[in-house]
Amino acid sequence: MATVHHWTGLEARALRQALRQSVRAFAEHLGVAVATVSKWESKLADTEPRPDTQAILDTALGRADASVHLRFETLLSEMSDALPSAGRRITASGPRAWEYESWADDLDRAVVALSRQNFAFADNLLGRWLTRFKALELDDKGLYLFARSTAMLGDLKRDQGAVLGPLSAQHSYARARQVFTQLGIPRRVAQLDLSLAVVAEMSDKLEIAARQYETLAVDNRLSRRDRARSRLWVGTALSKDGNHDYAARVMLAATRDFEDLGEVDDWSVAHQKLALAHRGTGQLDRALHFIDIARSTGVIDSPMQRVRLDTAHGHILLSDPATRDDGLRVLDDAAKLAAKAGLSHQLRSIESIRMMTEGAAGPRRR
Known part of the structure; x- marks a missing residue:
């Protein structure tokens, strides 16, 4: 638990706010005069409680629960940043067990926030811990x-x-990969290798991404599901590079793996990818067949999933002059949602599709 070597009005105010008490309630809690607490509040680090009151404050902090300690340290850090001359009088040797629990809870909340593309909230949850501790001061659990x-x-x-x-x-x-390597957790290292391959693909390094995916598709450090995802993404990289026929065969194998595993969401995404591969070969009937499966089975409870599915659907519709206007309308809706959710990569993809289509078919009819 946190301790304070020497109390000033600054630490006393942080404790009052951490306890969520008014000046009067805090004075009653400590058994001191309201005027005494008011003096601490006004002078902060420029005043010091008497020795007997220092002991009372020690007791009050010691009896507080974990959530109060976390608020106390956070408030004190913020106050100390605002008053550099005050310095921090709190001692800590890395995070405590109750902080680990709070950290893990925030990670669970961040997962939900990311799934809903609530980027600001997720960034806040992650940033409060990544800026709070340095890797060198953490034990293995903290790392x-x-x-x-x-x-x-x-x-x-x-x-x-x-x-x-x-x-x-x-x-x-x-x-993250460096830290998991240090901890000796090969499965997490392999998952980060997979994420780095996705980055390579998104950066248009398609040959590099395809090679990385191929290696990971047979990597026993990964679960069968992650290996199937790697195989699917091999197909994605191949399709983006124009090798649509082979891409479709690779994707179909991944689709069967997802079916065997009972992974409905991945199975639906695979059909979306298959649809785009068949669009690339000019088989628009097959493309529409697979995108209809993806649209009827896919989970669309987040902006990202909705935008990806609508972008694929719009791209296929644009490939047929008879449905070009419908495709443009679908892409317009996808672009509006992507802009609202802050999905800049998807916006760039949509704009790229529009430009390619207009280059092939002339300006859009108004």
Whole structure:
């Protein structure tokens, strides 16, 4: 638990706010005069409680529960940042067990936030821990939480379209991979290799991505589901590179794996990918067949899933002059949702599809 070596009005105010008490209630809680607490509040680090009151404050902090301790340290850190001369009088040797529990809870909340593309909330949940501790001061459990947080930050950056650079998905994934390697957790390392392959694909390094996916598709460090995903993404990279026939065969094998595993969501996504591969070969009837399966079975409870599915559907419709206007309307709706959700990578993909279509078919009719 946190301890304070020497109390000033600054630490006393942080404790009052952490307890969520008014000045009067805090004074009654400690058994001191309201005027005394008011003096601490006004002078902060420039005043010190008497020795007997220091002991009372020690007792009050010691009896507080874990949530109060977490709020106390957070508030004190913020106050100390605002008053550099005050410094921090709190001692800590890395996070405590109750902080690990709070950290894990925040990671669970961040997973939900990311699934809904609530990027600001997810970033706040992850940032409060990644900025709070340095990797060097953590034990193995703390390092595991640190690496998971960093990997999830990579997911956030990837979904926002920040793929390359110092504040990108690639940077976060590489950092998380380094920590999981240090901890000796090969499954997590392989999952980060898979995420880095996705980054390569999103950066249009299609040959590199395909080779990485092929290696991971037979990597026993990964679960069968992740190996099937790797196989599906081999097909995605091949299709983007124009090798649609082979891509469709690879994707079909992945689809059968998902069916055997009972992974309905992955099975639906595979049909979406198959649809685009068949669009590439000019088999529009097959493409529409597979995209209809994806649309009828896919989960669309998040903006990302809706945008991806509508983008694929619009792309297929645009390939037929008879349904071109319908395709443009579908893409317009997808673009509006992508813009609203902050999905910049999807917006770029939609704009690329529009430009290719207009180049092939002339300006859009008004």
